[in-house]
Amino acid sequence: MSIESREHGFDKQISEMRMKIKDLDARKVKDDVFDDATLFALYKLVQKGWISSFGGPISTGKESNVYMCDSDTGSVAVKIYLTRTANFNQMQKYIIGDRRFTNIKKSRQDIIFAWTKKEFSNLSRAKKVGLPVPSPLVWTRNILVMELIADSTGVPYPQLRSAYMDEPLAVYQAIVEYVRVLYQEAHLVHGDLSEFNILYGSNQPWFIDMGQAVTPDHPKAIPLLLRDIENINRYFEHTCDTFPAKDLLAEITDHPLAHLDEQVIREL
Ligand SMILES: Nc1ncnc2c1ncn2[C@@H]1O[C@H](COP(=O)(O)OP(=O)(O)OP(=O)(O)O)[C@@H](O)[C@H]1O
Ligand SMILES: [Mg+2]
Structure with a gap:
C-alpha cells in the first residue's frame, strides 16, 4: 500500500x-x-x-x-x-x-x-x-x-449526591467498610472520595473515578485518607450518626502518621 x-x-x-x-x-x-x-x-x-x-x-x-x-x-x-x-x-x-x-x-x-x-x-x-x-x-x-454501572434497563446509576437513600446509616457504614478494605486488602487510598465519585443504586454504593488512588507508601497517602473520611463524614453527618474521622483513620491504618493530630496530618 x-x-x-x-x-x-x-x-x-x-x-x-x-x-x-x-x-x-x-x-x-x-x-x-x-x-x-x-x-x-x-x-x-x-x-x-x-x-x-x-x-x-x-x-x-x-x-x-x-x-x-x-x-x-x-x-x-x-x-x-x-x-x-x-x-x-x-x-x-x-x-x-x-x-x-x-x-x-x-x-x-x-x-x-x-x-x-x-x-x-x-x-x-x-x-x-x-x-x-x-x-x-x-x-x-x-x-x-x-x-457500565447501571440498573437492569441500562440506565446509569446516579451519583450519591443526587440519589435518595432509604437507610443512610447502612450506606455510610458500607462506604466506611469499603474504605477499610480498599486500604487493608487492595492497598489503595481512593484520594478523591466524595458524593460525586460514589454512584448509588439498588441500595448499594459503588466507588468510581480511581485515577488518583495511591498506594499506602505514597507520601500523601495518610492525609488523602483522612480527607476521604472527612468528606464522607461531612456528607452523612446531617442524616445519620458518623464515627469520628480520627478514630476511623486509626482503625483503618496503624501507620505512625495516623496517630498525629488531625491538623498536622492535613498539612503533611
Ligand atoms: N463505569 C461507570 N458507569 C456508570 N457511570 C459512570 C461510570 N464511570 C463514570 N460514570 C459517570 O461519569 C461521571 C464522571 O466520571 P468520573 O468521576 O470517573 O470522571 P471525572 O469526574 O471526569 O474524573 P476526573 O475528575 O478525574 O477527570 C460519574 O460521576 C458518573 O456519573
Ligand atoms: Mg469524578
Missing part, C-alpha cells in the same frame, strides 16, 4: 469516527475535544469489538468525557481523558511518589496515558478484593473502557 493510500485510509477512519461521535453529541463535542490520535484509537477499539456503537455522553467535564457505549458483550462506559484540558499538574503530583510509576517519561501526553493506565490498574486491584467498582476491560492511550 502506498503512503498516500494508507493516509487516505487513516483519514477516512478518523472522519468516520468523528461523524459517529458528532452525530450523537454535536453540541457538546467540539472539533478540538478529540484529537485525531484519540479518534484513531477509538476506531481500533471498534474494530476489536470493545465498542460496537457509541451512545450519548453520561458526563462531560474538563478532565474527561464518559460515554455509554455498546460492545460485543453488552453495555460499557468509555472514559476519555481530554489530552488538552486535563489538569496535568495535579496528575503529576499523584504520579510522582507512586513507586508503580517511577519509570515514565514526563511529557504531558505520557502523564495522561500513565494516568489512564493507573486508573485501570487501581480498578483492577479494587475489583480483585471484591469491592463494588466498575470492572476495567481495556485501556489504550487516554481511553478506558469499563463496565
